[in-house]
Amino acid sequence: MFTLTEEQELIRNTAREFAAQYCAPIAAEVDDEARWPEESVAAMAELGLMGVPYPDKYGGAGADYLSYTVAVEEISRVCASTGVILSAHVSLACWPIYHFGTEEQKLKYLPDMASGAKLGAFCLTEAGAGTDAGSQTTTAVLDGDSYILNGSKVFITNGDKADVFIVFAMTDKSKGTKGISAFIVEKAFPGVAVGKHERKMGIRGAHTTEILLRDVRVPAANRLGKEGEGFKVAMATLDGGRVGIAAQALGIAQAALDESIKWAKERQQFGKPIAANQGLQFMIADMATQVQAARHLVYHAASLKDEGKPYSKEASMAKLFAAETAMQQAIKAVQIHGGYGYIKGTTAERLMRDAKITEIYEGTSEVQRMVIAATCLK
Amino acid sequence: MPGVIVFAEQHSTLLELTGEGRKLADWLGATLTAVTPESNHEAALDAMAHGADGAVVLRLPAGQPLETAAAELTELAADADLVLFGATLRAKGLAARVAARLGAPLAAEALSLRPQADGALEVDRMVYGGGGIATQLLRTRPMMATIPARTFPAPAAGPRTGEVRVIAVAADARVRVVAQRPRTQEGTDIAEAPAVVGVGRGMAKAEDLALAEALAGTMGGAVGCTRPVAEDLGWLPEDRYIGISGRKVAPRVYVAVGTSGQVQHVSGVRDAKVVVAINKDENAPIFKHADYGLVGDLYTALPALTAELKKLLG
């Protein structure tokens, strides 16, 4: 069903070579030390990976969303942290500007972001607003030709490294979700500060922080979309982000399968490789089938997006399935590795910790089920 | 001239090819001529005492690379049945140019030559980084192949004598050798050592090489290594790297220590009489390429082995 074009295959190769050269040698260390993979991020910028699906006019590579999806998959297969750094930047920060921005906003911000000169982050989540994203308490008060933003955001991927934030805030509390607006906020604006750095179970190389906004003056020209359109911007962005995370989960699932196959062939017990045991063969068969199914869901969602067709339901299905597959595969990979799977330094151990978040962020699996059910039962 | 021609830059290889060439010349009912650069004049004479009917030396003008001799060598080989070249790096280029002039196929780095009933030659060579063996049939004349050193045994000496003919090679003004920087031989040439200890990335640090050196010393041998140890880590000079694009060694004993056994490395010790492997990973591929294997930590096994051998060998 999916024969990638030559360009898409070449982009896969570039992502794969990048991951092998830059991410692989430091993946364990990045996880162990929660170290930001600076050289990898710089290399991604140089290779044009930070703007894969955006047109040349805005500094992007002019490729499509499927190419981008494949790139995230290949990178995440080696280092899920690097995968999400890329995905949060491209899908959550660049995309809303690309889709909802005015020409001025696009020309002002996208070239730097698509080239990787500036890194982006998406600031929606608050302490009291996770799945219930509509309960925003960050406020944006109009004052002349700018808005004053006050509030704090939590669990922001790329928080301390980003230069450009997409921030959601209440411009009109009385309107509920229709009172939320979106803003492009630069780290350089006075009043923007990075708060707490979270210590996470997995994807430890990606930095997750609080973003504090204290009387931040944001020019009205930086409002993204109309007043009150913020929730729509957020939801539309998360639809696309869903495919990016699905690609990350797919990469993790593939890595879990690869590691399991390698171990099963090498590890000898009772005088033969454990791969000779039918029970283990059946596990591998199931894992391989699940990964393949996940791949089709993910690529299909990305293709629909490229074709300009509605893809919200498919994106949710892809994210739901790929994330649950990643988690299950990673657990199986640890099991297949036996005692060694529990030891730090074994890739399977890291995969299991990395996988869990894919079932949670950018819409929990429960939220995905809500979205899918809603479209089915309309 | 018709018959069998063998060419080699090195003395020992010329004799090896002369030995094999003699057998093939007898099979074809042809004469055998040994060819070598004039700087190797002694080898030309020696070839005639080891089975060659005649010998030729190529007089290269100063500052000319060996490949310039393609024209003259082509003339010599034009009517030949078979031409064998010792597969040194320079000679491979020379052989290819001669083959192109003659429109003849060239079997590169042949492992074996098997005469067929109809006068053709079946040839085996390694492909896929040492993972495969490809078989080819050479038939059209001249049949051409390059042969690595030590593929064939040195022949017995005999009383033959003859004249060494000199062929002057015309210079090619377009190419000039402007400098030579000889490789300084640090310590033993591992290709000559009766025993070689090959180390891989199982060694944690450069200082640990001392363990391998102690073992090699007990056996009267030398230390070699895999490519990463020489090229990436730089713990040993390049002439110690054993493998498909490095040195080939054929010692009585090769001890592989802390190397997983990648085909690219293992193909360099194909001709070792006995291969011994020490590795802590029981599933390392090296054990498939070894006669005797010990699963264990090299840091305990090496000193223990050295001590045992001291007792046995004195």
Added chain:
Amino acid sequence: MPNIITCYKWVVDEADIKVEGNGALNFERAGRKISEYDRNAIEAAVQIVETAGGSVTAVSLGGPEVKNPAKDGLSRGPDKAILALDPRFAEADGLTTALGLARAIGSAAGPFDLILCGEGSGDVYGQQVGPRLAELLGIPSITFVNKLTVTATGVVAERKLEDGVEVVEADFPVLVTVLPDLNKPRIPGLKQVMGAAKKPVVVLDAAALGLTEAELGARAEARGVKAASSNRKQVKAESVAALAEAIAAALR
């Protein structure tokens, strides 16, 4: 501003080759790629032109196993590509490959100063196409080069040989084969990947190259490939002492 030609081969990814029980090799699921050694040659050509100006033409020969490698080659920097593709070129040997490349270069490449090739191909590693091609084109060849300087009229090349380094100067036109330690090939950036489709590609088959039946038939007959087997004893030593005995016996 040299005009450079760089030759590359589309080879099987050896990591994907499976060995059957009977020693046969299975290529069914093997991916294909540009031979690693050739990437160094392409990189060298592109680097020279980035500094000195000029142009790079990529040339490749192959049979039905090749599914248009032009974009892959072009994404690494060359300006245009010439492909010699024909079913008759399936598993072409050194003789056929050099002949096909020579004809392709003669008919479609225009005047050139320098030809860069890898030292050998990643699959069969015959190390002969470079010098053969040079001979057919009537130009000198310098092989096994790990340091290359281009001047206005030619090259200064350092060859890494068994006995040390040989420094050779040559005038244009000349062919050079390069070693992997000459450079580190760049990973193709996305802009280069997307731009490859816009670069011109010429495809020529055996007939267009003027190759006769006699020429195509001159090659050595291929008689199959099998997995290299180990004929080692594979005995598990019980102790260090037992191992020492075995070694001592072999040394006596």
